[in-house]
Structure formats: C-alpha cells, structure tokens
Amino acid sequence: MDFRLAHEAAVPMNASPSGPLLGTRIVDLTQALAGPFCTMLLADLGADVVKVEPPHGDMSRQVPPFADDDTERAFGGYFASINRNKRSVVLDLKTDEGRATLVRLVEQADALVENFRAGVMDGLGLGYETLAAGNPRLVYLAIQGFGDPRTGESPYLDWPAFDVVAQAMSGVVSFTGTPDGSTFRVGPSVGDLYPATVAALGLTAALLDAQRTGRGQFVDVAMYDALTALSEAIVYRYSYNGFVTRPTGNSHPQLAPFDMYPTADGSCAIAAPTVKHWEILCQVMGRPDLVDDERTRTNGHRMKNAGFVRDLLTEWTSSRTTDEIVELLGGRVPVGPVHDAADLYEDPHLRARSMLVAVDHPGCDRPMVFPNSPIHCTATPTGVHRRAPRLGEHTDEVLAELDRVDGRGGDGR
Numbered sequence: 218m219d220f221r222l223a224h225e226a227a228v229p230m231n232a233s234p235s236g237p238l239l240g241t242r243i244v245d246l247t248q249a250l251a252g253p254f255c256t257m258l259l260a261d262l263g264a265d266v267v268k269v270e271p272p273h274g275d276m277s278r279q280v281p282p283f284a285d286d287d288t289e290r291a292f293g294g295y296f297a298s299i300n301r302n303k304r305s306v307v308l309d310l311k312t313d314e315g316r317a318t319l320v321r322l323v324e325q326a327d328a329l330v331e332n333f334r335a336g337v338m339d340g341l342g343l344g345y346e347t348l349a350a351g352n353p354r355l356v357y358l359a360i361q362g363f364g365d366p367r368t369g370e371s372p373y374l375d376w377p378a379f380d381v382v383a384q385a386m387s388g389v390v391s392f393t394g395t396p397d398g399s400t401f402r403v404g405p406s407v408g409d410l411y412p413a414t415v416a417a418l419g420l421t422a423a424l425l426d427a428q429r430t431g432r433g434q435f436v437d438v439a440m441y442d443a444l445t446a447l448s449e450a451i452v453y454r455y456s457y458n459g460f461v462t463r464p465t466g467n468s469h470p471q472l473a474p475f476d477m478y479p480t481a482d483g484s485c486a487i488a489a490p491t492v493k494h495w496e497i498l499c500q501v502m503g504r505p506d507l508v509d510d511e512r513t514r515t516n517g518h519r520m521k522n523a524g525f526v527r528d529l530l531t532e533w534t535s536s537r538t539t540d541e542i543v544e545l546l547g548g549r550v551p552v553g554p555v556h557d558a559a560d561l562y563e564d565p566h567l568r569a570r571s572m573l574v575a576v577d578h579p580g581c582d583r584p585m586v587f588p589n590s591p592i593h594c595t596a597t598p599t600g601v602h603r604r605a606p607r608l609g610e611h612t613d614e615v616l617a618e619l620d621r622v623d624g625r626g627g628d629g630r
C-alpha cells in the first residue's frame with residue numbers, strides 16, 4: 218500500500234464528540250508527551266479538553282515528522298497524535314492577565330492537569346490550594362518525574378526526567394534486552410505513556426468521588442512510581458527468593474515455549490506453556506512423542522530444557538512462512554505474526570475494530586492516520602471528532618464561553 222493512500226484503510230472521524238466523559242471540562246496545561254497523552258485519553262472519552270499553551274506554543278508542535286505536502290506546518294505528527302479532540306487557548310501565565318484568565322477557566326472546570334516541575338505552579342500563585350479555594354470540586358492532577366511533596370518528599374524532587382530516565386531507574390531496562398546481558402530501552406515511550414494512562418485512571422476516579430462528595434482533591438502520579446508498578450514481576454521475584462531478573466531476550470523466565478521464532482519470511486510469536494496448547498503444538502509439528510517426553514512433558518521440564526525447546530521450534534518455524542504457521546496454529550495455539558507499521562494497515566482485526574482513524578490535518582490535502590481509542594463503549598461511543606488545534610485556534614471561542622457563564626463583558630483578557 219502506498220503510504221499516501223493509508224487513510225483508505227482507516228475509518229473517518231466522528232461527526233461530533235461523544236463518550237462517557239461528555240460534559241466534563243478539563244483545563245490542560247501539559248506539554249511534551251506524558252501530560253498530553255493523558256488528556257488525549259480523556260478527550261477521546263468525550264471530555265472537553267481546553268489546552269492552555271504559552272505564546273510560543275507546546276514544545277512538541279515543531280517536532281517531526283511533517284508530511285511532504287504540508288503547506289502550513291502548524292504542527293507535526295508527534296503533536297497531532299496526542300492532541301486531537303482538544304481546543305487550544307493561548308495564555309501567558311507570566312502576566313497578571315494570563316493568570317487571572319486561567320483562574321476563571323478553572324472556576325468553570327472539573328479538573329486541571331499539569332506536568333510542570335514540582336513547585337512551578339505554586340510559584341506562579343496557581344497551586345492546588347489557591348485554585349481549589351475558588352473551585353472546591355476541582356480535581357488537580359500533576360504528572361511529574363518524581364512526584365509532588367504533597368504526597369511524599371522525594372530526594373529527586375528537583376531532578377528533570379524523561380522517558381528513558383524513568384525506564385532506567387524503575388528496573389524496566391534491567392530486564393529488557395538480550396540473554397548475553399545487553400539491555401535496551403523499551404521501544405514505545407512507556408516512561409511517559411504508562412504514567413499518563415495511570416494518571417487518566419486516577420483523575421477519572423477522583424472525578425467520580427468529587428461528583429459523589431462535592432469535594433475535589435490533588436492527584437499525583439510520578440513517572441518513576443508508575444514504571445516501578447509496571448515492573449511488578451521483578452519486585453516480587455526478588456522479595457520471594459532474592460532472584461534478580463535479568464534480560465532473557467524474547468523468551469519468558471517462567472514459561473516455555475513463549476518466544477519469537479524466525480520464519481522463512483519474517484518471524485512470529487508462539488506461546489504454548491499450558492498442557493493443552495503444548496499437546497496441540499506437538500501434534501501440528503508432527504512430534505506427538507514430545508507430549509510425554511521427560512524433557513518437555515510439563516512447563517517445568519521445558520524450562521529446564523529451554524534451549525532444546527527453542528531449537529526444536531526454530532527448526533520447525535524456519536522452514537515455513539509466517540502465513541503458513543498462522544494458518545496452522547491460529548485459533549488453536551496462541552500465535553501472532555510480528556507486524557511492522559505497514560502491516561497494521563492490512564490487518565483485518567484492526568479494520569473490524571475501527572482501530573485506525575483518518576484525521577484531517579491543516580495544510581494537507583489528505584488526512585493522516587492515527588490509532589483510534591482502544592476503549593469501546595456501546596452506549597457512549599469514544600473516538601476522534603476533532604483534529605489537533607492550531608496554536609490559539611480556540612482562544613476567542615473559549616473566552617466567549619466564560620463571559621457567557623460569569624456575565625462579564627469583553628474578552629476577559
């Protein structure tokens with residue numbers, strides 16, 4: 218498929234906003250990845266997310282890639298992917314007018330999300346206690362590298378943090394890599410994306426509590442904390458018997474077979490650690506003798522002879538194409554081809570589940586394609602209804618709404 222025609226494999230945007238958070242307003246002060254991904258999840262669920270940007274805009278607006286035919290370059294793919302369904306308002310929080318307008322916005326909002334360094338909002342006179350005084354129902358969410366003193370004073374409080382730092386410190390990197398001990402950062406930026414997802418859950422739960430009690434609260438998610446929770450397996454393994462988990466490549470330290478295997482034209486994942494799946498796999502491979510073989514009879518036996526099991530499956534998979542293996546095992550033994558980006562556009566599951574969405578892009582004659590919301594609701598459908606905004610595109614619109622609510626004249630700036 219020509220990548221310029223990729224949108225033909227995607228569903229169009231929704232005509233209007235919908236979702237279980239419809240009617241919820243969130244003031245979004247975040248930049249870069251973790252914060253905007255969190256608020257994107259909430260916007261996909263129907264929340265009205267007002268993205269407040271400084272006059273120079275979110276730092277990620279000019280991060281590539283850009284489409285070759287983009288005549289405007291209002292933003293690149295990085296920004297477009299995580300800022301859809303939002304409205305952009307420009308405020309200079311270094312000025313009295315900007316801070317006053319933000320306070321007005323927050324007074325009419327259900328939640329605020331920020332990912333500044335700890336103490337920055339307090340220094341601006343816009344900390345949680347100040348804003349909550351004008352809106353007791355406010356849920357205030359902070360996403361930071363090492364958390365906020367309100368929930369625990371970290372010795373790393375003032376350290377800047379990025380994805381790779383959170384991955385390294387939390388242990389994620391320590392058991393991601395090759396069996397010879399080489400370690401790697403995980404491909405997706407989980408140091409940002411997982412804290413963002415946890416934060417969206419925490420904010421939604423706090424909103425539910427505020428609805429019930431009329432009382433908001435401060436919610437704090439540290440990137441380091443979230444990634445430590447994601448590394449739960451290495452924590453309990455050490456606690457139980459002092460075992461320090463090391464990289465095992467694509468295999469699993471407790472299950473076999475559970476790995477990526479080379480095929481005649483690529484590679485695929487096969488997992489058959491259970492009695493049932495191992496028996497079926499042995500029959501398909503033409504090796505029924507291995508069902509009762511002392512080297513492979515149980516998962517424990519296979520773990521003791523993991524090298525033998527891997528060689529056995531590699532010999533079988535290498536002589537067949539990925540499609541042949543999937544045809545033989547699909548629906549019977551857990552199996553899946555290793556897809557690259559182009560393959561995703563051809564996969565029938567993603568089409569059936571509307572998981573690729575074509576989104577309009579300013580300055581381009583063709584839409585760009587992004588993953589759709591993975592949260593599917595029958596009564597309140599989620600999804601994308603609005604492209605990412607130009608800088609300040611909705612400033613007048615949002616401030617006019619404030620004027621209608623509080624009865625002020627003028628634009629309030």
